[in-house]
Amino acid sequence: MALSKEELEARNAWIYFEFNARNQQGAKIDSPEQQKEFAKPLTALWPRLSDEFKTAIGPAAVAFRESRAVRIAATNSFKANKDYRDAAVEHAEDYDYANDGEGTKATLQKHIDSCSRLLEARRDYITRSERMSAVLSSGLAGMPAMAEVDIHLSTKRMADIVVPERVEVENLLKSIDGLRTQLNKGPEDMAPRLAARRKVFSFGPAWAGGWSIGSGAFGKASLWVKQDKVGTIIDRLVLKESTLNEDGWANLQENWAKKPNAPKNSKDMNDMIPTEALSMFRLRSRVGASESIVRIRNWRLEAAARKHRLYLEFCPYGDLFDYTMGSPLSYAQSRRGTTESLKAGIPQWLPESFLWHTFESLATAGMLMEKGELDAAPTEPAWWDLIVHRDIKVSNLFLGLPQEGRYRGYPSVKLGDWGFALIVPEGDKRKPEDFRVAGTEGCQVPAKRQQPGREAKDNKGQGRT
Structure with a gap:
């Protein structure tokens, strides 16, 4: 007998919940073939389950899944706001023209809001988990264990979810109380800290x-x-x-x-x-x-x-990673309102002219690292020592304000993050193996472990080092 649309959706929601619960515990039920094999015993068991279970399990599973997604999103938002707030408060943000500390208060308030959203999401997650646990307990009680699938595993897992979630709710309540206390502090409470941080x-x-x-x-x-x-x-x-x-x-x-x-x-x-x-x-x-x-x-x-500490130029357009291997969908969404072709959320390729602009900037940086001049004679300036970056990658290519010359329609592409840099004087006797391995895996050139070389093509001035 064929299942109705509602019953089919309920069964599928239950099966999806069951294998997703196991994946979260370390199982690997990823491929369609694995999911199909996992579903077979549950599909065979379905006709033996009560009508009450079949009616309740679909909405309960969907509500639990949606609640979990909201909780994850709220957690990510909370972490982002916490990082932002921690940095701002640690470094004592304060607006010179404001007498009431409104800059810090705005940051704190945003963090409080994210805490409140996470608190609400966790409470809802607890409610949905308890509902799911009740449906599973009543519907599967008395069912014999199956060799293929432990149908009682998810019921146990639901019980394990609730206790730590309640602890987190209590911690969030305490955090919100503490943040609100800070929010109510006046500028006189912040002045000594602000002065100290600025001095540092x-x-x-x-x-x-x-x-x-x-x-x-x-x-x-x-x-x-x-x-x-x-x-x-x-x-x-x-x-x-x-x-x-x-x-x-x-x-x-x-x-x-x-x-x-x-x-x-x-x-x-x-x-x-x-x-x-x-x-x-x-x-x-x-x-x-x-x-x-x-x-x-x-x-x-x-x-x-x-x-x-280094005091550096600010490049307002981020880095090239954001537009390549970062999150293409985020890039697309950021331009959705201005670019007609992105309304479906499909990212564009970077323009070829911008790629040539990037390559030229890298070549310029490489020549300067190697020779110190762009139009130097075949022999290097006697005073110049080779500089090796050792960590050239897209996330270290920062996008600054456009230049007045060529490529004026694009942000300038600037090589940054020189934390792994080396200065190699003429006649330096050190070998590549004398240095610790540096840079990012996947962006290191093989030549770095072979011979020092002074040509940029080896690994010094240019390339993905």
Whole structure:
């Protein structure tokens, strides 16, 4: 006897719930063939189940699945807002023209809102889980165990879900209470902390920020803005903080370079500058660098904490990863309102002219790293030491403001994140195997373990290193 549409949907919802529950516990029921095999004993069992179970299981399974999806989305939103809020509060965001700390309050309020949404989602998830547990318990009670599928496993799992969810609900309630207490603090409570943080980062009173915009293997980056007395933003920069472990701090041959005026054979830390900072400073003044390399504005050293800070140009359009291997759908959605062909959410290919623009920027950066000049004679300038980036990849190609020359319709493409950079003087006797493995897997060239070489084609100036 053929099943009605409603009963077929209910059975399928139950089967989907059962194999999804097992996948979440580590099973691998992914392919259509595996799902079909898994469904066979449940399909055979279906006619023996009560009408009450068949009526209740479909809506309960769908409601549980939807509730779980909402909970996941709320959790992701909560984490994003928490990261943003932690960075903002840690770095004491404050707007110079505001007397009531409204910048921090807005950030805190957004975090409270995300906590409240997650709290509501978790409570609903508990309700749906309990409903699903009740339906499974009553409908499958007394059914004999099957060799192919443990039909009572999901009932046990539903019971295991509720207890930790209730604990998380209690934790969220406490978090919201604490955040609301902070929200009610006046500017007089924040003033000492704001002054202290600005002093640490060498910022004047017109600077506000600390908003997290990225992190990597050695540190994190945050955005700071400068405002005039009426609140208009007149400057932006990125503060990159890098912290080294004890071994990294002591690694003079890779992480440190001599100051230009330091004695040749000195190993005194006072004569050293982080290689990342010196590489960027040496490149900053070269013709072509402003179009192809992220500009460094200043740097600070905090030796006691094994930390250094770079004050960098802000590239407002993100990095190339966002438009390639990041999330094409997100890219499409961001342009959906302005590009007719993206209304279906299908991303466009990057224009060929932009790709040539990117290649030219990489070639320019590579020439500057190798020779220090774009139109140098066949022999390099005697004063120039080779710079090796070692981590060229799309997520380190940042998109800055358009230039006035060619490709003026596109953002400038600038090579950044010089944390793995090396400066290799003429006559350097070190071999590639003398250096620790650096860079990102999949973006490392084989030549790095073969011979040093000074040609850019080997692995030094250009390529995906």
